[in-house]
Amino acid sequence: MDITRKEGEYLALVYRKQIENGERITTTGLARSLNVTPATVTESFQKLAAKDLIEYRPYHGIKLTKTGNTEAEKLLRRHRLLETLFVKMLKLTPKAACNEAARMDYYCSDELANHICGTYYHPIRCPCDKQIFGERSCIGCAQEGGS
Amino acid sequence: MDITRKEGEYLALVYRKQIENGERITTTGLARSLNVTPATVTESFQKLAAKDLIEYRPYHGIKLTKTGNTEAEKLLRRHRLLETLFVKMLKLTPKAACNEAARMDYYCSDELANHICGTYYHPIRCPCDKQIFGERSCIGCAQEGGS
DNA sequence: AAAAAAGTTAGGGTTAACCAAATATCTTTT
DNA sequence: AAAAGATATTTGGTTAACCCTAACTTTTTT
Numbered sequence: 001m002d003i004t005r006k007e008g009e010y011l012a013l014v015y016r017k018q019i020e021n022g023e024r025i026t027t028t029g030l031a032r033s034l035n036v037t038p039a040t041v042t043e044s045f046q047k048l049a050a051k052d053l054i055e056y057r058p059y060h061g062i063k064l065t066k067t068g069n070t071e072a073e074k075l076l077r078r079h080r081l082l083e084t085l086f087v088k089m090l091k092l093t094p095k096a097a098c099n100e101a102a103r104m105d106y107y108c109s110d111e112l113a114n115h116i117c118g119t120y121y122h123p124i125r126c127p128c129d130k131q132i133f134g135e136r137s138c139i140g141c142a143q144e145g146g147s
Numbered sequence: 148m149d150i151t152r153k154e155g156e157y158l159a160l161v162y163r164k165q166i167e168n169g170e171r172i173t174t175t176g177l178a179r180s181l182n183v184t185p186a187t188v189t190e191s192f193q194k195l196a197a198k199d200l201i202e203y204r205p206y207h208g209i210k211l212t213k214t215g216n217t218e219a220e221k222l223l224r225r226h227r228l229l230e231t232l233f234v235k236m237l238k239l240t241p242k243a244a245c246n247e248a249a250r251m252d253y254y255c256s257d258e259l260a261n262h263i264c265g266t267y268y269h270p271i272r273c274p275c276d277k278q279i280f281g282e283r284s285c286i287g288c289a290q291e292g293g294s
Numbered sequence: 295a296a297a298a299a300a301g302t303t304a305g306g307g308t309t310a311a312c313c314a315a316a317t318a319t320c321t322t323t324t
Numbered sequence: 325a326a327a328a329g330a331t332a333t334t335t336g337g338t339t340a341a342c343c344c345t346a347a348c349t350t351t352t353t354t
Contacts, residue, residue, distance in 0.1 A: 085236075085237075086259065086262075089232075089236055089266065090232075090259070090262040090263060090266055091262065091266075092259070092262060096258070100255070100256060100258075100259050103254040103255075103256070104251050104254045104255065107250040107251045107254060108247070108250075108251065109247060109250070111243070111247075112233065112237070112239070112247050115233075115237040115238065115239060116237060119236065119237055119238075
């Protein structure tokens, strides 16, 4: 079963908040970030859990599973590599690059991402200085296995 | 009213067949190209016509309207500029670049396209030698006003 | 003018995202 | 510890984008 675009957005957002920023994930908090009602977030949690991307204990929050973690990192990797390309090659501002990347990252293949990665010598930080994860399939990449 | 992704695909395909290749557009022919039933194509024609993107005479075929033409060219422009970027900068093969671009073009903004366009000195042909249309909003672009 | 081919309509189906209102479960606060 | 308040979930929808089959209509061919 594969991940829809929205599900990807949830995954990436949860990863950034929970793993990268150490914030606590709440239904209402996410709802506010995504401009939807809490009911919608709950529904998403259920779908994500059904696909084994998060561990979901109703009323007690969520945690990314190993798969969820990996998928979030893949998505963020693609996002941040696109940003890198847009800033370095095309001279977009980091903010504009982020907006473009946000619309395109879900549709960007790992192959394309790997090409960007190789072109820029496997960068470790994106233009906004966030981490770009290694990827097994990318020849020359750091490969820091994940969790 | 805006154009959905599929509608964009129809528009671009119709443009390529009808305008660029001089082929006659038939419901069944499009259905085969897109791997759907003729009924689905008819439905799309009705939607496209409702949005004034094509002129549709039932049983007698379709023609892009001025708006439809413009939109198709915008889409193809983005597609072909993405291809250009992927081939020139990232060394994808033209075929791979086309596949990537096909997934991303709908989500690529005109601003990003303009940046690519400027970076490559407003190219007139994509890697597969098809035309890249001028765009008013792109400073330095040829600006051949369309139809 | 039939038969064949092409196109359309009618009537559905699925899936993804949303929402409001009612309900359930924490968590505070008194 | 009970009530109040905050948070989260369930229930029962809606809408939009695609897609389909089967029946029917129109055009084209023979």
